[in-house]
Amino acid sequence: MVERLRRIIEPFESDESIMFAAIYTIDGTPLVTHIKDRKYIPVVEWMERQIDVVSRQIMEDRLDSVEFRLGGEGILFRPLSGGLILVVGTSDETSLYKLRVDTETLRRMV
Numbered sequence: 001m002v003e004r005l006r007r008i009i010e011p012f013e014s015d016e017s018i019m020f021a022a023i024y025t026i027d028g029t030p031l032v033t034h035i036k037d038r039k040y041i042p043v044v045e046w047m048e049r050q051i052d053v054v055s056r057q058i059m060e061d062r063l064d065s066v067e068f069r070l071g072g073e074g075i076l077f078r079p080l081s082g083g084l085i086l087v088v089g090t091s092d093e094t095s096l097y098k099l100r101v102d103t104e105t106l107r108r109m110v
Contacts, residue, residue, distance in 0.1 A: 005032045008080070008106055012088060019073065019089035020044055026059060026083050028052040043089055047075050055085045065100070078103045080110045 005023050009032060012021035019040040022033040028051040035044060054066050054077050065078040072092035076099060080086050086103060090096070 002032060005084075008032075008086070008110065009034055011102065011106075015094075017091045017094040019091060020087075021089070022087045023080065024051050024055065024085045024087060026055045026085060028055065031084070040089060043070065043073055043075070046070070047087060047089065051077075051085065051087065055079075058085065065103070067096075076100075076103060078107060080107050084110070 009021040009023060012018040013034050018036070020033065020035040020043070022044075023031045025031060028048070030048075033044075035041065050068075057063065058066055058077060058079050059082070063079075065076055067077070068075045074090040074094065074096070076088045076090065078086045078088075086106065088099060088103065090099060
């Protein structure tokens with residue numbers, strides 16, 4: 001299963017505008033994570049403090065996604081299934097439209 005999840009976040013690894021990509025369980029347990037650079041660790045730490053509340057809100061309200069903007073950086077939370085959340089950290093250079101389309105395509109593949 002972990003290998004399958006790694007393949008899901010693999011397309012984000014080559015995109016220079018993506019800071020990190022990760023898949024978490026709904027309770028906030030990280031399953032796979034890819035962080036491009038150590039300088040993004042504070043953003044990942046902030047996101048990990050939010051994941052439990054945000055994932056619960058996504059599931060309870062049946063949201064397609066939740067997005068945060070932190071200065072020039074963004075974080076997209078998107079459910080992949082009833083128990084998995086994809087989280088993608090972006091720079092200000094990221095096309096949010098393209099990211100939404102890409103993550104929706106990944107969600108349909110799961």
